[in-house]
Amino acid sequence: MARQWSRTVQRVGLAAAGGYGFSLAAVVLLGWLLSAVLPRSEAVVLAAMLGFLVYLGVSLWAFAEQRLLTLWLVLGGGSVAAWLMVGLAPEVA
Amino acid sequence: MVASWRESMRWQHTWVGVVLGALLFAIFWMGTLSVFDKEIDRWMMPATRLAPPESVALQSAVASARQVAPDSPRWRFMLPTSRAPQVRLYHPDADGRLQSVDLDPRTGRPLPEQGTLAGSGFIFPFHFSLHLKAGQLGYWLVGLAGMAMLTLLVSGLVVHRKPIRDLFTFRPHKRLGRANLDLHNLTGVVGLPFHFIMTLSGLIIFVNIYFPDAAALAYDDTADPQGTFLEEGLGRFNRPPAGEPGSLASLDIMLSRARAEWSGEGPAFIRVWHPGDAASYVEMRRSNQNMVRINRDQIYFDGGTGEVLYRFEAKPLMKTQRFIAGLHFIQFEHWPLRWLYFGGGLSGCVMIVTGFIFWLQARRKRHGRQGAVRVVEGLTVGSVTGLILATVAFFIANRLLPLEARWAGYERAALEVWVFFLVWLGAFVHGWLQGSNAWRGQCWAIAGLAVGAVALNAVTTGDHLLKTLAEGYWPVAGMDLVLLAGAALAAWCARRLTQRQTAGSGEVDFG
Structure with missing residues (x-):
């Protein structure tokens, strides 16, 4: 029972927070990639709008995927990537 | 695999719905009323029940602003529309809080204070901020609920799986449980395109709040990536005050110049920056009455000479974002569509309530x-x-x-x-x-x-x-x-x- 609860809390947390982190990573990265072919303000706004659809997809997937480890790797990994890109970007430049 | 996928979606639909349904209902209800926020304003503010004016007494409005807010760093005059006949003056007070006063468009004189936030000041902001002022807590809660709504629409479609049949099924005279579920499916399926577009566009309106770091990599060579992105994308003009007194040229002349540039269309608002200062300038933003897009077309004039300082028009993708925002805000003139929005919003409210009642009935039998x-x-x-x-x-x-x-x-x-x-x-x-x-x-x-x-x-x-x-x-x-x-x-x-x-x-x- 307790184990079931723990799995549910992890899953909901991954869907909401992990899903957001993953989407943010996708937005930041896509905005950067698209800026090669678009004016960069256009690249960023397009990427950010698409981010909501990415978030929709991954947060639904978080409820469907049975293996929590996969979720941790993909959504947790995406969140770490977002944190690195947002936190460290100015130093990289 | 398919069965477990549907099972997981059923679980998601049930519990996300129950946990966030109350919040979603509040957002949908206030949003539905906001379709008619200006009409609610007229009802709640009898002194503003005026006929839309032919022209606006701008110079008298400026004179009133000088009396009401002589030391304010900026005045924003919202110009009359067919739905809001008054000139509304917004000005920050000494503490930086935005105050407003309604002016008679024909005389420029202040209308009697109505002492109400009414539709556009209470119901409309409730819809997207819940009036939670701590940080941007309200915005983020609404955003979370909005994302949850999108997932619920998709998982609901998976769970019910017979969308075409649902479209034609409503048995109000069957027992309540059956009729209730029919109504949930019917409003859910008929309203699906509307609910999906409204929820997604609501999120996209606040894209800069929900993805505040979107520009981190693309603008990593600037000190303030997001700020620079917004400046480039949305157009900003800034000039510090000179600290010396100056005069303000005729707004009417600037207005006719803006009209000429915008094929006869006037501004939605006129904003005077640093009024009374020698470096004052006047911003005009094009009206949204004749287009879906909440546009960012701007012209800035020098306050003293009336010369054009800066012009801005957004690029195509930013215009797309503003178009999607405009679909949600429905500030353009279209009465049949406005009523359809109202009906669509109500159907969303019904969908949420019937979902709750279905959950309650299923459990009441068991527990x-x-x-x-x-x-x-x-x-x-x-x-x-x-x-x-x-x-x-x-x-x-x-x-x-x-x-x-x-x-x-x-x-x-x-x-x-x-x-x-x-x-x-x-x-x-x-x-x-x-x-x-x-x-x-x-x-x-x-x-x-x-x-x-x-x-x-x-x-x-x-x-x-x-x-x-x-x-x-x-x-x-x-x-x-x-x-x-x-x-x-x-x-x-x-x-x-x-x-x-x-x-x-x-x-x-x-x-």
Whole structure:
């Protein structure tokens, strides 16, 4: 029972927070990639709008995927990537 | 695999729906009313029940601004539209808080203070910020609910899996449980495109709040990536004050110049930056009345000479973002569409309520009246009929409080808001105490108060329904008619609940 609860809390947390982190990573990265072919303000706004659809997809997937480890790797990994890109970007430049 | 996928979506749909349904209902309800926020303003602010003006006395409006807010760093004049006939002046006070005063468009003189936040000041911001001012907590809660709504729409489609059949199925005379689920599926499927687009566009409006770091990599060579992105994407002009007094050239001449550049269309607002300073400048933003897009077309004039300093028009993708925002804001003129939006919003409210009732009925059979069922029942009553009741009580308070009302340090506008929240709180308490019986009581209360609001409008303003209908004054006549229709619906619900002596049915009851 307790184990079931723990799995549910992890899953909901991954869907909401992990899903957001993953989407943010996708937005930041896509905005950067698209800026090669678009004016960069256009690249960023397009990427950010698409981010909501990415978030929709991954947060639904978080409820469907049975293996929590996969979720941790993909959504947790995406969140770490977002944190690195947002936190460290100015130093990289 | 497919079965477990559907099973996981069923689990998601059930629990995300139950946990966030109350919040979603509040957002949908306030959003539905916001479709007519300006009309609610007219009803709640009788001094602004004016005919839309032919032209605006701009110089007199500026003179009024000099009197009302002589030391303000900026004045923003919202110009009249067909739905809002007054000039509304916004100005930050000494503490930086935005104040507003309504001006008569023909004379430029301030209209009598109405002491209300009304539709555009209370109901509309409630829809997207919940009036939670701590940080941007309200925005983020609404954003979370919005994302959850998108997932619920998709998972709902997976769970119900017969969308075409649902489209043609409504059996109101079957037992309540069946009729309720039919209604949930029907509103869900018919409204699906509308609900999906409205939810997604609502999120996209605040894309800069929800993805505040979107520009981190693309603009990593700038000190402030997001700020630079917004400046490039949305257009900003800045000039610090000179610290010396200066004069303001004729706004009318600047206005006609802007009109000439915008193929005859005027601005939505005129903003004077650093009024009275030698470095003052005037910003004009193109009107949204004739296009879907909430546009960012801007012209800046030098305050002293009237010369054009800066022009801006957004690029295509940013225009797309503003178009999607405009789909949601519906600031353009289109009455049939406005009513369709209203109906679409109500269908969303019905979808949420019937979802709740389905959950309650399924559990009540299994668990009787204890525990979680009881909590959710109280929550549902308070957040559905309770919210509607609070809204109508807000209208009643608006008509009952005298203009000079003030109590315990609160201004009149704040008192109205207090009435709203106290009635809402009372409805939750009533719901928890009475359980499913509370539906009936609150439906009767809604019906009584809604009729009372129509009567009070007639008594306190003289604009009774016969008069407004005869004159074709639709903002007030429409509001009264919707209140009466809502009262009839609420009374019908209450009667049906009495006959059946069972739990609530989910028919629309709006005030």
